Amino acid sequence: MSTHEVLNSTGETMDCLFQDGLIELCLHRDPCNEIGSISLNELESFAAALPTLKQPAHAVIIYSDLKPGFSAGADLRELYERSQQMQKEDAVQGVREFLERIHRALNIIDSTPFTTIAAVHGVTFGGGLELALACDLIIADKTARFAFPELRLGLIPGFGGIPRLKRDVGNAVVRDLLLTGRSFNATKAQQSGLVSQVVAEGEALRAARATAAQVAKFDRQTSAAAKQFIKSIPYDELRREIDIFCDLFSRPAVQAGLKKFVDSKDAQPYLP
Amino acid sequence: MPTPDQTLNEILTLAATHFKVAREKLCPDDDFFKALGIDSLQTLDLLTKLENHFHVELPDYELQGVTDFRTLAGKIQARL
Numbered sequence: 249m250s251t252h253e254v255l256n257s258t259g260e261t262m263d264c265l266f267q268d269g270l271i272e273l274c275l276h277r278d279p280c281n282e283i284g285s286i287s288l289n290e291l292e293s294f295a296a297a298l299p300t301l302k303q304p305a306h307a308v309i310i311y312s313d314l315k316p317g318f319s320a321g322a323d324l325r326e327l328y329e330r331s332q333q334m335q336k337e338d339a340v341q342g343v344r345e346f347l348e349r350i351h352r353a354l355n356i357i358d359s360t361p362f363t364t365i366a367a368v369h370g371v372t373f374g375g376g377l378e379l380a381l382a383c384d385l386i387i388a389d390k391t392a393r394f395a396f397p398e399l400r401l402g403l404i405p406g407f408g409g410i411p412r413l414k415r416d417v418g419n420a421v422v423r424d425l426l427l428t429g430r431s432f433n434a435t436k437a438q439q440s441g442l443v444s445q446v447v448a449e450g451e452a453l454r455a456a457r458a459t460a461a462q463v464a465k466f467d468r469q470t471s472a473a474a475k476q477f478i479k480s481i482p483y484d485e486l487r488r489e490i491d492i493f494c495d496l497f498s499r500p501a502v503q504a505g506l507k508k509f510v511d512s513k514d515a516q517p518y519l520p
Numbered sequence: 521m522p523t524p525d526q527t528l529n530e531i532l533t534l535a536a537t538h539f540k541v542a543r544e545k546l547c548p549d550d551d552f553f554k555a556l557g558i559d560s561l562q563t564l565d566l567l568t569k570l571e572n573h574f575h576v577e578l579p580d581y582e583l584q585g586v587t588d589f590r591t592l593a594g595k596i597q598a599r600l
Binding site: 280316370371390391392393395428429430431433434435436 | 567
């Protein structure tokens with residue numbers, strides 16, 4: 249597909265619309281935008297289109313069309329089922345390849361010269377939070393909750409979450425989210441420096457569009473230079489994160505944690 | 521600061537309103553999962569509503585195993 253087609257496409261897990269210099273990526277995979285292989289394919293196509301865009305653009309908004317929230321993170325059912333079909337070494341290698349692919353996509357989104365805005369509501373957990381953290385701004389409605397629950401499974405966040413969170417907020421906040429697995433509401437997230445604006449329920453996308461319209465008033469080259477100057481990509485830590493994740497993933501405790509998740513009768517077993 | 525009974529009453533009213541359940545059908549010792557017909561995702565929604573209403577933080581781990589309104593009210597009261 250051409251860049252124009254990718255940026256005006258309807259996918260299985262996300263749709264993209266490019267209009268008047270604004271690119272909107274709408275996530276819509278039930279039940280809560282779990283990120284598995286299909287989501288990754290589509291996210292990769294979206295990310296790959298950004299650097300090749302020839303027409304003028306100023307902003308990207310990523311949002312969810314689903315009531316439960318922005319994204320519950322990685323598709324743990326797919327992760328478990330695939331790992332069960334492979335030898336341990338192959339499963340770890342498969343996880344590493346998945347992580348390297350999503351890191352490449354998120355690094356492109358992170359470093360794109362356009363101003364990127366995550367408009368979030370409800371569950372913004374794990375990989376969902378990591379996707380939001382790749383954006384320049386997070387605008388949250390009052391229903392939003394943020395968490396890194398990975399330690400409950402014996403893992404760390406694997407989509408770049410720790411280095412990006414550390415880039416944006418104090419280390420004590422990172423430790424709080426990471427080491428307790430607890431969730432922050434939007435107000436707490438704003439007080440911590442994670443969220444730039446908190447708006448009423450259902451208003452995040454409208455506020456993100458208003459912000460994008462403001463961004464459009466500025467010279468694009470200047471905005472891009474400002475972003476490049478202030479928002480460095482922590483490549484070394486991102487690489488290290490993949491290594492740590494893969495080391496942890498090879499342990500039996502992780503498989504047990506994933507099995508417990510898959511076997512759970514709860515409709516949303518990744519939640520506390 | 522509200523009394524424990526006031527806190528409990530506010531929780532029951534808030535839960536009834538938000539989840540569209542008749543207030544008089546909710547009792548302090550009810551299992552709120554059953555009384556409100558909510559899953560863990562909606563419980564997070566309730567948690568957010570309570571935090572915003574009472575201006576408190578309720579760490580998820582403090583609510584593990586909490587299933588009735590009275591115990592929930594105690595957890596909130598302890599942070600007011």
